[in-house]
Every structure is written in C-alpha cells, then in structure tokens.
Amino acid sequence: MGVSAVLLQGLLLGSLYGLAACGLSFVFGVMTIINLAHAEFIMFGAYTTFFMAVILKMNALLTIPFSMVLVGIFAIFIYLVLIKRVASENQLVSLILTYAISAFLWNFAQVAFSSTFRSVPFNLGSILVFGSNFPVNKIISFLIIVFLIISLHFFLKWTDIGKAIRAVAQNSKIASICGINVQQVRMIGFSIGGALAGVAGGLIAIQWSVFPLMGQDLILKCFAIVAIGGLGSVPGALLGGIILGIAEALGTSYWDSTMANVIAPLLLILTFLFLPQGLFGLKERVD
Amino acid sequence: MESDRNHSESVLEVKDLFKSFGSLWAINNLSISIEQGSITGLIGPNGAGKTTLFNVIVGEMKPDKGQIFYRDKQITSLKPFQIARLGLGRTYQLIRIFSQMTVLENLLAAANTNKKAGIDKAIELLAKFDLIRYAHDYASQLSLGQQKVLSILRILMLDADLLLLDELAAGVNEEEQKKLLDFIRQLCEHEAKTAFIIEHDMDVISGYCSKVICLNFGEKIAEGSFEEIKGNKNVVDAYFGT
Amino acid sequence: MTENVTEINTSTKISQAAKRVSFAGGLLFFILYVILPFIGSAYLVNLLLIFFIYVAYSEGWNIMSGLTGYVNFGYSIFSGVSGYASAILIIDLGIYWPIAWIAGAVFSIIVALLLGGIMLRLRGSYFAIGMLALLLGVKLLFASKYLAPVTRGGYGFPFIEPVSQTTMYYAAGIVTMFSIFIAYKIITSPFGTRLISIREDEEAAGSLGINATKEKISAFAISAFIGGIAGSIHVAFSNYLEPDTAFSTQWTILPIVMVLLGGQGTVWGPVIGAIILTFIEEIFWSYFPGSYMMIYALVMIFLVIWMPKGIIESLKDKEVLPRTRAI
Numbered sequence: 076m077g078v079s080a081v082l083l084q085g086l087l088l089g090s091l092y093g094l095a096a097c098g099l100s101f102v103f104g105v106m107t108i109i110n111l112a113h114a115e116f117i118m119f120g121a122y123t124t125f126f127m128a129v130i131l132k133m134n135a136l137l138t139i140p141f142s143m144v145l146v147g148i149f150a151i152f153i154y155l156v157l158i159k160r161v162a163s164e165n166q167l168v169s170l171i172l173t174y175a176i177s178a179f180l181w182n183f184a185q186v187a188f189s190s191t192f193r194s195v196p197f198n199l200g201s202i203l204v205f206g207s208n209f210p211v212n213k214i215i216s217f218l219i220i221v222f223l224i225i226s227l228h229f230f231l232k233w234t235d236i237g238k239a240i241r242a243v244a245q246n247s248k249i250a251s252i253c254g255i256n257v258q259q260v261r262m263i264g265f266s267i268g269g270a271l272a273g274v275a276g277g278l279i280a281i282q283w284s285v286f287p288l289m290g291q292d293l294i295l296k297c298f299a300i301v302a303i304g305g306l307g308s309v310p311g312a313l314l315g316g317i318i319l320g321i322a323e324a325l326g327t328s329y330w331d332s333t334m335a336n337v338i339a340p341l342l343l344i345l346t347f348l349f350l351p352q353g354l355f356g357l358k359e360r361v362d
Numbered sequence: 363m364e365s366d367r368n369h370s371e372s373v374l375e376v377k378d379l380f381k382s383f384g385s386l387w388a389i390n391n392l393s394i395s396i397e398q399g400s401i402t403g404l405i406g407p408n409g410a411g412k413t414t415l416f417n418v419i420v421g422e423m424k425p426d427k428g429q430i431f432y433r434d435k436q437i438t439s440l441k442p443f444q445i446a447r448l449g450l451g452r453t454y455q456l457i458r459i460f461s462q463m464t465v466l467e468n469l470l471a472a473a474n475t476n477k478k479a480g481i482d483k484a485i486e487l488l489a490k491f492d493l494i495r496y497a498h499d500y501a502s503q504l505s506l507g508q509q510k511v512l513s514i515l516r517i518l519m520l521d522a523d524l525l526l527l528d529e530l531a532a533g534v535n536e537e538e539q540k541k542l543l544d545f546i547r548q549l550c551e552h553e554a555k556t557a558f559i560i561e562h563d564m565d566v567i568s569g570y571c572s573k574v575i576c577l578n579f580g581e582k583i584a585e586g587s588f589e590e591i592k593g594n595k596n597v598v599d600a601y602f603g604t
Numbered sequence: 605m606t607e608n609v610t611e612i613n614t615s616t617k618i619s620q621a622a623k624r625v626s627f628a629g630g631l632l633f634f635i636l637y638v639i640l641p642f643i644g645s646a647y648l649v650n651l652l653l654i655f656f657i658y659v660a661y662s663e664g665w666n667i668m669s670g671l672t673g674y675v676n677f678g679y680s681i682f683s684g685v686s687g688y689a690s691a692i693l694i695i696d697l698g699i700y701w702p703i704a705w706i707a708g709a710v711f712s713i714i715v716a717l718l719l720g721g722i723m724l725r726l727r728g729s730y731f732a733i734g735m736l737a738l739l740l741g742v743k744l745l746f747a748s749k750y751l752a753p754v755t756r757g758g759y760g761f762p763f764i765e766p767v768s769q770t771t772m773y774y775a776a777g778i779v780t781m782f783s784i785f786i787a788y789k790i791i792t793s794p795f796g797t798r799l800i801s802i803r804e805d806e807e808a809a810g811s812l813g814i815n816a817t818k819e820k821i822s823a824f825a826i827s828a829f830i831g832g833i834a835g836s837i838h839v840a841f842s843n844y845l846e847p848d849t850a851f852s853t854q855w856t857i858l859p860i861v862m863v864l865l866g867g868q869g870t871v872w873g874p875v876i877g878a879i880i881l882t883f884i885e886e887i888f889w890s891y892f893p894g895s896y897m898m899i900y901a902l903v904m905i906f907l908v909i910w911m912p913k914g915i916i917e918s919l920k921d922k923e924v925l926p927r928t929r930a931i
Contacts (some may be wrong), residue, residue, distance in 0.1 A: 094643070158908050164731050167675055171860070172908045178857050179901035186895050231915055290852060322760050335760075337744050340737035346728050348722065382786055420811060445812035454811075460804035463797070470803040472812040477794055498927070520813050 080207035081328045082321060087213045090220045091278055093313035095293060096300035097224070098271035104244045104307030105264030107160065107166065111173040114268050114290030114297060115180035118277055120146045121285040123186065128195045128280075135197035135281050139219070142277035143270045150269025156263050162261065166309020177290065184287035184325020193286040216278045223274060224313055227267075242305065292336075299343035305353030314354065371398045371400045373443040373524050373556045374419070374450075379428030381411075381418055381580070388414040389425070390580035399550050403571035403588070405564075407600055408519055411580040412560045416526050420452050421445045432524065447474070451517025452526035455560075457509050457517070461502035465493065468501050468512060472519040482518075490545075507538035514542070518549075525549070527559045531566045543570050568592075576600065598602070618708050637777050637861070641770045650772050655882045656776035657838050659860065662874035663783040664830030666824045667790060667861035670868035673803030674724070678735030680714040681719075681742050682828040683835025684850035688755055690836040691845050694765055701767050702775070705836035711741035712832030715827050720824040724817060727806075751842060754897065760846020767840055783830045788871045790826070791929050799823055800869060854897060861904045867914030872931055876915050 099113045110116075119140035123140060127259065129136040161168045199211035231237035242250040243260045251257045279289070300319050304311025326335030346353065381389035388411045396402050404412050417423040419430055421442040430438045430479040436447050460468050466484055473480030488494045491511050496504060501512060510530060517525060525546070531539045547570055549555040561567050567574055568588045576584040576591055578600040584591050591597055625651055641649050669676045690708030693699040699707070719738065726734050747749060747758035755851065762907045767775075801809040804818050839845055849855070859874070862881055866873030881900065888896040911918060919925040 127827050136857065157905065159910065167673070167732065168908060168912065170729050170732055171675065171864075172905060174857075175904035175908060179854075179898055179905065182895075182897040182901060243740070282774075295740050298733055298737065331749075332743060333748050337741055337748075340741040340744075343737040344723075344734050344741075347726055347734050351730065422811070441815075442807075442810040443813050443815045446811055452811055454808065458805050458808040459799050460808070462804060463800060467797050467800070470797045471809065471814065473794060474813065475794075480794055516812055601878065 077206050079121070081324050082206040083205055083209065084207075085321030086317060086326030087209070087217050087320070088324055089317035090217045090313070091275065091316070092296055092300055092320050093316020094220045094223065094271065094278070095275040096297040096304070096312040096316055097227075097309055098268035098275070099297050100301045100304065100307060100312040101271065101309055102265055102268035103301070104309075105240055105268075106162065106243075106261045108169045108265075109164070109173065110265075110268065111170060111294065112153070112177035112180060112292035113173075113268070113272055115177045115184075116146050116272035117152060117276040117279065117287075117293060118181065118184060118287070118290045119149060120273035121280040121289065122184065122276075123273070124277035124280040125193050125195050125285045129193070130277055135277075136196050138216070139274055139277040142273040144273070145268045146276070147270035150272075151262060151266045153269075154265040159258070159262075165258070168361030177294070181287050181290055187250065188285055188287060192286045193280075194284050195280045197281045210282075212281055216282060219274075219278065223271075224309070227271075227309065234258075236263060240267075255300065295343065296339040299339040301348070301353070302343050302346040303350075303353055308353070365383075372396065373398045373433060374414075375429075375431040375434075376419065377429045379412060379418065379430070380426040381423065382426050382447070388580050389418065391398075392428070392577075392580065393584055394575060394582065396554055396558050396562075397555060397573075399554065400572050401547065401550055401570050402557060403567040403574040404560045405562070405567060405574060405591075405597075406577035410577040412577055413528055416452055416528055416560065416581075419432065419445075419526065420450055434587055438536055443486075446517075446520055446522070449523045450526065451520050451522025451524070453513045453517065453530065455528040455532075455592065457506075457513055459501045459512055461500065463501060464498050465501050465504065465512060466497040467520050468516055472516045483519060484515075485549065491515070491541075494505070497555075507534040507542075510534055511542065514545075523555045524543065525555060525557045525559075527557060529560055529562065531561060531563045539566070546570070548569055558575070564588075605847065619926075641773060646769065649769060651814045651886065652881070653769070653773045653841065655878060656773075657781040657834050657841070658858065658878040658882060659875050660776070660780045660783040661831055661834040661838075662859040662862040662866075662878055663780075663787045664827045664834060665875050666863045666868060666870075667787055668827035670863050670873070671791070671799040671803065672820055672823055673797060674705070674820065675726075675732040675860075676735050676824075676827070677732045678737075678739035678742075679827075679831055679859060680835075680851045680853070680855045681735075681739050682716065682831040683714050683838060683855065684742070684746070684847075685835075686832030687835040687839030688710040688845065689852050691763060691765070691839050693795075695763050701840070703766060705775075705833055705840075706711060708836045709829045709832030712828040712835070715733075716825045716828035717821065720821040724788050724820045724824065739851055739853070739856070743847045746851065749828060749846040755847070756845075758761070758847060760844060762844045764843055765840040772840060779830075779833050779837065783834075784871065784875065786826065786830065788930065789876075790823075791871055795819070795822070795927070803869075857897070857900060857904070861900050861907070864904060864907045864912070864914055867916035867918075869929060870914070871929075873914055873916045 095117055102108060102110050123142040123145050124135065124138040125136065127133045127141055128135045146148060157176065158169065158171065161172055197212050201208040201210045232243055239250070239255050239260050242253065242255055243257055247257050298321060300312055300315035303318060304315030319342065322338050323335045326338055372395045376392060376394040379389050379392040380387065392415065400565055404415070406412055415424065418425050421437070424439065431435060432448055432450060435448070437448065461469065465488070466481070469484035469487065470480045473483065485494060488497060493508065493511065501509065504512060530542060534542065543566060546557050550557055559571070571588060574586065574588050574591045575582060575599045583596040583600060584594045641654065665676065665679050668674065686708035690704040691713040693704040693707055694701055707891030723731060723734055723738065746755050749757060756844060796820050798809065798814050801814060802819060806816050839850065842849070862877030863874050865880060866875065883898055885896045888899055907914070911923070916925065920927050925931055
C-alpha cells in the first residue's frame with residue numbers, strides 16, 4: 076500500500092477514534108469527571124445499532140440516530156442515579172465509580188449477549204483512491220463524523236444551552252452566580268457525551284465488529300487521544316484521534332497490528348509524563 | 363558577646379529573587395536577610411507575594427532567577443522534603459493538618475526516628491500545650507487554635523530551627539494568640555530558633571517582631587523596625603492606595 | 605499524669621480481654637486451617653485456597669493503594685509477571701517450586717522499582733489511568749511474538765506444576781498470614797503513618813520532610829512482592845497460562861472491591877472483603893455462573909457512593925470497634 080493510501084486509511088480510522096474520544100473529552104471539560112465507562116456507552120450504541128439493523132432489519136445508517144438518543148438517555152439516567160452523588164468528591168472517587176460502572180456494563184453484555192463477535196451488514200462497495208480500495212461505508216462514516224463535529228461546534232457557539240455549557244466548563248462557580256443551573260447543565264453535558272458515544276458505537280458497528288469487550292480495547296485509545304489533544308478540548312480530541320489513527324495505520328502497514336496496538340498506551344504514558352496538558356489543554360491538571 | 367555573634371549570623375539569605383506566573387511578576391528582584399534568633403515580620407497587602415515567597419523558599423515553587431541560602435548552604439534547587447530536613451519548617455495559611463489522622467499520628471509523620479523515640483518526643487511537645495488528652499483524637503476534632511498549635515508542633519518534631527509561619531494569628535482568640543506567640547518568642551530567645559512570620563495583625567507585628575519587611579507587588583518597599591515602618595509613606599500607600 | 609503517659613505509649617487501645625479473645629480465635633482458626641485437609645472435603649480445601657489467594661492479593665493492593673491513595677488499576681501486572689516467571693522457572697528450568705514462586709515475586713519487585721520511578725511521578729487520576737495503560741501494554745508485550753520464545757505468545761500454554769492441591773493450600777495459608785502480618789507491621793509503623801499522610805496531603809507531607817517518592821516506591825515494591833506471590837500461586841492453581849487471564853482487568857477489580865468493602869488502609873479490611881466476596885462468588889457461581897462479576901461491580905458501585913469508608917472504618921466510627929490502626 077502506498078504511503079498516501081496508508082495516510083488516508085489513518086485519517087478515516089482516526090476520525091472514528093476522534094469521535095469516540097470526543098465525548099470523553101467533552102464530559103471532562105464540562106464537569107471534570109473522567110468517565111471510565113465511556114467506552115461501554117460506545118458499546119451500548121454499537122449493540123443498539125446491531126439489534127436494530129439485524130433484528131429489526133433497519134437500514135444501518137438509520138439506526139445511528141436511535142443509538143445516539145438511546146445512549147444519551149441512558150447517560151442521563153446514570154448521571155442522575157449515580158454520578159451526581161459523587162460529583163462533589165475528589166476526582167478519584169468518580170474514577171473508581173465509573174470504573175465499576177464500566178465493569179458492570181461489559182460483564183452484563185457478556186452475560187446478556189454472549190461473547191460472540193457480531194457484525195452489521197452495511198456494504199456499499201468500495202472506491203479506488205491512491206491505488207487502494209476503500210470501503211464506501213468508511214468514507215460515509217468520515218463524512219458523518221465531520222458533520223457531527225461541526226454541528227457540535229456551532230451548537231456550543233450559538234445556542235443558549237451551548238453557551239451555558241461553555242460557561243460551566245470555564246468556571247462553574249461564576250456560571251452559577253450568573254443564574255445558570257449548573258446541575259442541569261452538567262446533566263445535559265453528560266448526556267451529550269453519551270450521545271456522541273452512541274453515534275461512535277453505531278459507526279463502529281458498521282465498520283468493525285460488536286462484542287462485549289470492545290470497550291476495554293477502546294477506552295485506552297480514547298484516553299491516549301484525550302491526553303494528546305488535551306482534556307476538555309473537542310477539536311483536540313479529533314486531532315488526537317487522527318494522529319493516533321495515522322500512527323496505527325503506519326504501524327500496521329510497516330510493522331504488525333499487535334505492535335500497532337501498543338502505540339496507544341505508549342503514547343498515553345509518554346504524554347502524561349511529558350505533556351500533561353496535551354496540545355490544546357484547556358483545563359488545569361486536576362488531581 | 364554570645365548573643366551578638368548569634369544575631370549577626372544570617373540564617374536565611376534571599377538574593378535577587380524573581381518569580382513569575384505567566385506575565386505576572388509575583389516576586390520582583392527581592393533580597394532579604396533573616397538573622398539568627400530573630401522574629402521577623404513580613405507584611406504587605408493581599409497579593410503582594412508574601413505566601414509566594416514562602417513557597418519559593420521551601421522549594422514548593424521554583425524561582426525564575428535568584429538564589430536562596432540557608433546557613434550559607436544553597437537550597438534554591440532542593441526539593442521541599444530536603445529543605446524541611448535541613449531545618450526549615452513552614453505552616454500554611456489555610457491549615458493543612460492531616461484531618462483523618464490522630465493528633466499523635468500527625469506528629470509521628472514528621473518524626474525521622476523509630477516509633478518509641480517519636481512518641482516520646484511527641485508527648486513532650488503535646489504536654490507543653492496541654493494537648494496530651496487529645497493525642498488519639500482525629501486532628502479534625504481540635505479547635506482552630508489547637509490545630510494551629512498542632513501545625514507548629516509538627517514542624518518542631520522535625521527539629522526545624524527556622525520557622526516560616528503564615529498568618530498564625532488569624533482566626534484565633536486573643537488568649538490563644540498570646541500563648542502561641544509567647545511560645546514562638548520563647549523558642550527564639552532560648553532554644554536557638556528563628557521565626558519569619560507573615561501577619562496582617564499589626565498588634566502582633568509590633569509586639570513580637572524585631573524587624574519588619576514590607577512587600578508590595580513582589581518588591582520590598584520597606585524594611586526596619588515596626589516604628590520605622592509604621593510611618594513609611596510607601597507602606598501606607600500600599601495598604602490604603604494613593 | 606503517669607497514667608496518661610502509659611496510655612499514650614501504646615498505639616493500640618484494645619483491652620486485655622479483647623486481646624485474649626482474638627488470640628483464642630486466631631488459635632482456633634489456625635488449628636482448623638492445619639487439620640482441614642484431613643477432615644474436610646477437597647471442595648472445601650479448594651475454596652479456602654482461593655480465599656487465601658484473594659486475601660493475600662488484596663492485602664498487597666491495600667498496602668499501596670489503600671494507604672497512599674494512589675489507585676493502582678494495573679495491579680495485575682505484578683501477579684501476571686510473577687506468575688509467568690515462576691511457571692517458566694518450574695517448567696523450563698526445573699526449579700523447585702517454592703524458590704520459583706519467590707523468585708517470581710522478586711522479579712515483580714524489580715519490575716515495580718523500574719516502573720515505579722516513572723509512573724509514580726504521576727498524580728491521582730493520571731497515575732490510575734497510566735497504570736491501566738501499562739497493564740494493557742504489558743499484556744500485549746507478553747502476547748507478542750517478541751517474547752513468544754519465552755512466554756509462548758498470545759495463546760498461552762497448559763501446564764501442571766508439580767505441587768499437590770494440599771501443599772498449595774498450606775503454602776497459600778502461610779503466604780496469607782505473612783501478608784496480613786506485613787500489612788499490620790506497616791500500618792502501625794511510622795512508615796505507615798507517612799504513607800497515610802501522603803494520601804491526606806502529599807504536599808504538606810513534603811513540607812514535613814517526608815520523601816514522598818521514596819515512600820511511594822517502597823510501598824509499590826512491597827505491594828508488588830505480595831501480589832507477585834499471590835500471582836504465582838494462582839497460576840499454579842489454574843494450570844493454564846495466557847496473557848489474557850494473567851493480566852486481566854477482572855483480576856484487577858477483585859482486590860479493589862474487597863479492599864473498598866472491608867476498608868481501605870485497614871489491616872483486616874481485605875480479609876473481611878475477601879470473606880464476603882468469596883462467599884458471594886460461591887453462591888452466584890452455582891446459580892448464575894458468569895454473573896458474579898456483575899455483582900462485584902454492583903457492590904463496588906454501592907460502596908463508592910454509600911459506604912466509601914468500608915466496613916471496618918464504619919464500625920470504628922460507630923465505636924463498635926476500637927479506634928486503632930492495628931485492626
């Protein structure tokens with residue numbers, strides 16, 4: 076495969092990684108909570124798409140909005156019942172809590188859906204770019220992601236809720252004094268993070284496979300991306316995702332896929348050690 | 363005379379110190395000398411850089427430029443725990459005692475000896491302030507004044523002989539305040555300790571400090587006895603504005 | 605005044621009567637432990653063996669994460685590395701098993717010292733996530749073709765260690781008692797006090813002359829040793845060695861739940877946690893196999909929100925147990 080083709084593959088892969096990490100970064104920006112269950116939200120979205128596409132025989136693309144909404148609602152539930160109760164504690168407490176939630180979710184998936192790898196049929200053929208065949212569904216996925224990120228950007232910039240979210244992300248105390256209902260904004264923020272995860276899950280279901288442990292693989296890549304891009308920065312997450320995607324594509328091409336998987340944890344640790352605020356770090360390092 | 367020799371010996375030397383946060387100079391070309399056995403006061407309006415100076419001296423923050431000497435030994439690049447072990451103890455403006463640990467454990471944490479020796483020393487210190495009966499209580503259960511005492515006793519466990527005390531008197535009633543400060547004075551006059559104290563309460567400064575340094579915007583704007591400082595135009599302006 | 609001073613000089617406030625009762629209880633348990641293989645079923649011995657492994661493993665995690673507050677999400681690294689090292693020493697080099705187990709654990713210490721210097725520069729959540737990343741990295745490394753000549757790669761390999769169930773049971777019991785003893789010694793010593801002060805306020809601890817890095821690395825290494833031996837026994841017990849189970853996240857969740865349940869930073873907390881969770885696991889294994897991890901996760905969720913201090917500390921708060929670090 077030529078270099079250009081590898082880079083394009085990395086870009087397509089990276090955009091998906093970026094979307095996956097986006098929700099995580101966003102939630103951290105709004106409430107400084109590190110949601111270790113984020114990847115299981117992605118898994119939830121993936122299974123939703125799978126069931127609707129395969130059992131209900133819906134067009135795979137049409138299931139994406141459902142995944143988005145379902146996971147968004149699920150996130151609200153998780154926030155109100157569990158997360159909200161520890162929001163005031165130090166960050167480690169919410170870390171352990173979300174770790175436990177994630178453990179529950181993937182074990183639940185294993186019991187409920189068995190460990191079988193599932194796939195969602197969505198094949199629109201491939202097109203030839205840079206001398207290699209690229210599946211059309213990956214390109215559509217890329218376009219959907221770009222559209223979504225741009226929409227999110229304008230949502231945050233122009234709508235009232237978006238502005239409220241940005242206010243709370245910058246300084247929740249002052250936002251509250253300005254009359255913003257911080258609790259409600261946090262809930263909405265967490266929900267948006269979940270919705271983003273849901274879409275990511277649906278897109279992953281279309282391109283790869285769906286299985287209970289998919290979150291465990293993904294979460295570290297998400298963290299690596301968020302570390303690189305900077306906690307709390309959505310464009311940073313996208314950029315970080317693309318960087319990781321390209322790095323892995325190059326790694327798989329010129330080395331092998333197992334070692335390509337080592338890139339994410341390695342980058343994560345290196346970034347933590349030498350560039351803790353990431354490329355676009357908006358938030359101060361919080362312990 | 364013995365006391366003259368002690369007084370002329372400088373325990374702490376700060377030379378040409380600069381510390382910035384982004385584009386803000388919190389400490390701007392500051393030089394200070396603290397003499398053995400003295401109680402020196404550090405005053406200045408909020409934001410003048412007093413606590414920042416303490417942070418830099420004990421190594422919790424790194425200066426941009428300048429040097430700090432403790433008994434002629436350069437400590438500028440040492441880590442906080444190393445500086446503490448050399449004999450510099452500091453307390454914090456907002457008390458940072460270990461609230462989920464007992465009073466005794468708070469003291470034992472600072473001890474560098476085996477357990478028995480540590481406990482003996484801790485008891486000795488607690489006895490001086492009639493705090494033995496609280497030894498096994500959680501530190502959070504003490505009153506504010508008692509917690510302030512505890513924070514000083516902790517650094518005494520370290521055998522600290524230069525005590526950097528940040529707003530010791532704040533929030534403490536007059537009687538406890540007097541007891542605390544008399545204790546500090548006694549340590550400096552009879553047990554070869556030196557104290558450098560940040561204070562806002564001018565009664566404390568006038569009553570206990572042999573020398574006063576006034577900071578504003580990270581610079582030293584006045585230095586001398588309390589009487590000399592009191593009428594200094596720069597000091598008055600700093601506090602009340604022109 | 606003399607009375608006050610003698611009272612202060614003891615770090616425990618346990619009455620003489622309580623001490624006698626605990627001693628009697630301990631003796632009784634010890635006797636039962638020794639004779640169980642002769643009077644009990646193989647199932648019971650097996651159960652207790654698993655229980656011992658859990659206790660030792662949790663005490664190890666507790667010594668680091670329970671005391672310093674540095675949550676180690678990558679604890680399986682130590683048990684996995686030690687498990688592999690000891691198994692390979694036995695199978696490939698024919699080393700006598702107790703020596704192999706200890707050698708494996710020593711290997712874990714070395715790994716801890718190397719990693720600790722790097723990872724312990726990270727604070728709080730960064731350390732936790734970093735260790736999670738490291739665990740994955742180590743798992744991939746052991747599965748990769750580079751280490752395959754030694755580790756047999758991703759598919760792992762079956763093996764039988766030349767140790768009988770009963771011998772393993774006795775060895776595990778000794779290791780467990782040792783780990784509880786070490787935890788007790790550390791927690792009631794000035795070293796333990798310093799570790800707890802790091803959890804309380806690391807910067808203030810530094811201002812009191814505490815070299816936090818050194819203390820953390822020491823606790824990390826001790827934790828690795830105990831986790832290592834527990835890992836060696838566990839591997840001997842499972843008769844199959846592969847990266848996915850040796851370095852599993854499942855195996856990381858276990859000590860966290862047990863320690864949280866029993867009480868982090870307490871001597872007997874991990875034991876209580878292990879008792880309750882082994883019990884739950886046995887029940888759910890019969891009726892809903894595969895679901896016990898879900899139950900663990902639920903328990904963990906409940907604890908973090910409603911009982912973060914754990915059982916023992918809560919009992920101390922309610923004055924049911926004396927307020928001393930010795931328990």
